[in-house]
Amino acid sequence: MPTSSFPASGKRRSLLIATAGAAAAALTSPLRAFAQGYPERPITFICPWPAGGTADQSMRALCQVAARTLGQSIVVENKVGASGMIGTKAMASAKPDGYTIGQIPISVTRFSQLGTLQLDPLKDLTYLARTSGQTFGIAAPAESRFKSLQEVVAFAKANPGKLTYAHAGIGGATHVGMEEFALAAGIRFNNVPYKGGAEALQAVLGGHVDLLADSSSWAPHVEAGKLKLLATWGERRAARFKDAPTLKELGYSVVVDAPNGIGAPKGLDPAIAKKLRDAFRTAVASPEFKQVADKIDAPVLYLDGPDYEKYVAGIYQKETVLIDKLKLKELMKS
Template sequence: MFRRSIVRAAVVCLTAVAAAVPFVAAQAQGFPAKPVKLVIAFPAGGPTDITMRQLADNASKILGQPVIVDNKPGAGGTLPAQSLQTSAPDGYTVAQIPLGVFRLGYTTKLNWDPIKDISYVINVTGYAFGLVVPADSPFKTWADFVAYAKANPGKLTYGSTGNLTSPHLTMETLAQRAGIQLQHVPYKGSADLMLATVSGQLMAAADSTGFAPQVEA
């Protein structure tokens, strides 16, 4: 359904699982005595959700308590980190923290610090990003993409998984270097982004492995 990525960005986005500070419950006797909630930054069905759900399933078997997934997409993946600020620091609420959380302070006034006010438990995974176009797109190479954008400033649409996410910032950096102007459309996650691209609402999509099933189809 998609042609293979015409650009593969040399960017890796790290995802960590974290808890509210202080994270003392893991040391308490008898922990966990009830289900643990894992808050995920992107919608169900995307690559991050699939990875986190597998982690939750494995953790449930080890802990002997369910790890319940709670998807909170939007705001560039920063909502789980913000939700930790109102969660009890008892270890029963953990969250997936993408890199966008560390950029939040540059665009939004915060009354919390993503370094000091979150306890990071484990580094889970990283992603390689790429740019994909529909299979019937006239763009066969990056040169085709750039040529169209130069001839049609601001008319070439591409989507990403949100404002200030790594795919978004990478594309804007590439556009700046190429001297082109693109029209960015943010989505809450890979599932919505891929649907918009397949249906022709977008001319291209910048994402991580969320496009793999369509590329391989």
């Protein structure tokens, strides 16, 4: 009878739904269990800069605190070269299981557009935390003829391309920041790239290059009287170096703080990403990190993963304009 077929059909539907639900649960429960048990072994953290530099010090301090929160050690591995892009690419190419994470230099937004980094920062990374910025500056040896940035500009105008400056790699924050300043000042430098800030610093201390453009690797040497700080690149003067003017107050509309961030490969389980985000939020707020950040003049600029991702998207658009303005593609080829 037609009336008796309806309950049977309903039963079959219920059975099918229940079976599908059980199948879905069987598929998702191992993933859920994996996320709940994470981390079960040490985590590798890829730092794309040389050991001992300011970025390396910053990341090691964060990893030490985050490891305590997670209950597993975090082993920092330095993979240097190509202005931080070798390490970034290695991290992005790793298995997205939460056991390989690393620092994301904000210059990924630039190098991906210049074609020297084969990944899309808007699609190929999982963003966990923006941590802190950097205090960049222009320094000269203590015995240098230049007593101020105004004297540097005057000499460079009279001698285009004669003054040399050391930086941490073509297309990186120190190179682009210095070229942006040169454009604003109407001068031309001769840039000398190195594998990182530590090497650039040694070149200037050794008298091989006229000027240093770097984050605060110069700080202890300025305090020791071996270098003089001519200008910094932030919105405000550096707390420890209040005598050094900013580029902005000297009349050059250039501000560079290049925030560091922490990320993972795309496809990371959201539950694992949440554990890592929470651990690094705690690490950024810790007294241990504040001590290191103050030591290396790194302003804390924390953003949680989703907000950090939005920030990167905004910087990506700004870099599109900057690449054209500074003719960076031509600079990369020269």
